[in-house]
Amino acid sequence: MDDRRRGYGIIEVSRRPWKLFEDECRYLVYQSLSGFDIKPTDIVFESPPSHIYGELSTPICMMLARKTGLNPQDLALEVKSRIDTADRRFIAKVDVASPGYLNFYLDKPSFFKLLISSIQALGVEWGRLESDRRLRVIVEHTSVNPIHPIGIGHARNSFLGDSIAALLEARGYDVHRHFYIDDVGRQVSILAYGYNLLGKPRFEEKPDSFLGYIYASISCILEIRRLKSELESCRSKQSEDEYMKISSRLDEWVAIAAELRSRNEKLFDRLLESIESDKDPEGRIAEINRLYEKRLDEDIVGIVREVVTLCLEGFKETLSRVDVDFDSWDWESDIVWSGEVDRILSMLKSTSYCRLEEGALIFDVAEAARDLGLEERIDIGLELPSLTLTRADGTTLYTTRDIAYAFRKLKQYDLSITVIGMDQKLPQIQLMITLSALGVDRVLDRYKPLFYGLVKLPGYRMSSRRGRIVTLDDVLDEARVRALTEVRKRSPNIDPREAERIAEAIAVGAVKYALISVSPERDIVFSWDKVLNFEMNSGPFLQYAYARSSSILSKADVDYIYADFDPTILNDRLEEDLLIHISKYPEIIWYSSENLAVHIVAEYANELAMKFNSFYDKLPVLKAEPLELKIARLKLVYAFKSTLGSALRILGIRPLERM
C-alpha cells in the first residue's frame, strides 16, 4: 500500500485515499460473498445518484442473483448481515436499496482528516501516482509537416500530446516528448524546389508563414498545370462527364490561385514565371526528392535542410507560446541516412510477404495479419490493403520510413504513444502488423497510436495545399485581444505588462481547453465562439476558480496550515461534496492515463471548479466563525487549489494567482 507514516506525531499519508475507501468496501463484500466464485476485482463500484444512497454503491448482488436465480434484494440483505463494520475505518454504514444495491456510507470525519493531511503532506506530489515499474515512454506528437504554419487542427495534436505526456508523468512513468520531422518526401521537395527557384529569398514575416505561402502557391500552380493537361487529353477522348468534372476542379483551383496571388502578387508572379520556364517541374521535384533521400547531392541536402530548419524556427516560436516543449527532434532523413530504413527493408524482404510489382516493393499486410493471428485484436475489417514499401525509382514511402522509426521507438522505449489524425488509422495499423511480422515483441500492447478527429472549418476541411488554414498564431492573437479587454475591464488599475501576461495565459487556456475537452475521436468544427469562450466550461473558468481560491489563501495567516483541525466541522453538504470530489482526483489520473483520455481530466476539473464556486458563494472562509471552522475551511480551500492546480498543469493551462 502506498501509505506511510511521516513527521512527528503520526500523520498518515495516502496518495489514493478514495481507493482506500473503495478497497475497504470491496474487501468486505468479497468476504461476505465467499460462497460465490468471484474475484475481488469482479466487484464493480459506482457513485450513487444521490447522497441519500451513500457514497459508494455496488450492484454485485443483482449480477449474482441473475446467475444463481436468487432474489437480489434477499442476497443483498444477506451480505449486509454478514458485514461487520465495527472495526472499519472509512465505512460509517452499509445499507441495502431496492432492487438489490449495496450502499456504503463514508465515515466522513476520519476520511477528510486523512485526505486533507495527505494533500498537505504530499504538496506537488498530490495526484502523482507511484507505479511499481517506471515505464519508459515516448510520446510523439505535433510532428507538423515543415511546409506551413501550425494550424488549429495540428494544435489539437500538440495539446493532446503534451497533455498525455503530462498525464503519463503523473502516472509515474518516465516520459519523453518527441517531434518527428517529416523532411523526406514529395511535399518538402516541392517547397525546396520553389524556395530554390526564388533564389533563397529574404523575407520579413514569420518563416513558417512565409514558407507556407510558397508551398501553397507552388502546389496550386502545379495542380492547375496538371488539370489543364488532363483536360486536354480528356477533350480528345470526348468523355463529357469527365471533362466537366475536371473543368470544375480547375475552376476551383484558379480561384484559389487568384486568392493566393492577391496576397503577394510579386512573389506569386515570380513563382509562376519560373515554373513556366521549367520544362519539367514534376520531374525536377521527384529528382530533389531522390537526391535528398539518397543523400546524393550536398547542395540539395543543404537547401532542404535550410527550408525545414527555417520552418521549425517558426514552429518553435508558436509552440513556446503555448508551453509545448520537446525532448527530442527526430529527423526522418536521419533514419534513412543512418541505414535504419534499409535494414528494415531487408528484414521485410526476407519475410514471405514481400513481392515486386512493376519495380515497386509491396508488402502483403492482410496475409501477415492472418498468419500472426492478429485479426481479432485489430478493430478494422481485414480486407487490409497491401502496403507499398518502395517506389519504382527506389525511394521509400512515408509509412516505410515510419516503420523504421516505430521500430526504433519500440527498441528504446517500453511504450510508444503516437498522436496522429484519424485519417491515418489504416497506415498505422499496417505499420503495427508489419512490425509484428518482423518479430517485434508485443507490438499491439506497446505501440499505441492515439487517433483524433479532424478540425474542420464550417463547410469544408482545412487544406494546407489550398492555403486554407486557420493558424494557431491567428487564433491565439484573437483570443489574447479578447482576454485583454476582459482583464482591463475587471482590473482597471492593473500594471499593463501584468495584464498582458495574464491575457496571454487566458488566451492559451481558452484555446487549449476547447480542443482538449472533447473526446479525441470526434471531429471538431472550428468556431470562434467555442475557442474564445471565457465562461463556464472553459479554460478561463478553471483559471478563475483557481484565482479565487488563491486570493483567499493569500489573505489568510499562513499558520493555519500547521494548525490541527477538526474534520467533523466540515459538515455542510457543499463542503462534503467538494472534499469527496477532491479525493477522487488520483483515481481520475489513473483512469484517464489507462485510457489515454485527457478530456476526462478536463471534465473532472470543470466539475471541481463548479463545486468550489458553489461552496465559495454560500460559505464564508476568512470570516468564518469560530476559528476552528475558519481553519478547517482554509484547509479545504488549500486542498482544492492544490488539486485544481495539478489538473491544470496536466491540461497545460497556466494556473493564475490573479486574473
Added chain:
RNA sequence: GGGCCUGUAGCUCAGCAUGGAUAGAGCACCGGCCUCCGGAGCCGGAGAUCCCGGGUUCAAAUCCCGGCAGGCCCGCCA
C-alpha cells in the same frame, strides 16, 4: 463497393470500458442573487422518441444484429 469513426435538449458536448436507481453539463432562453473572501460567478425554471428497427436481459443511451445519416480511409501522397 468494403472498412473505421460519429449520431444524446434548439446548439456544443459528457456518459458507452464494467448494462442498474430521476440520462448529466455548458451555450442560448425565462426568473432571482453583489451592506459579506473577485458576478469570468451563484441559485432556480423550461427544454431529450438517447438516429431508426429488431434482439438479449428482471433491467439497454450502454451489449448483439439489421438499417439510415454525416465524416474519414481504401495511392509508387504525407
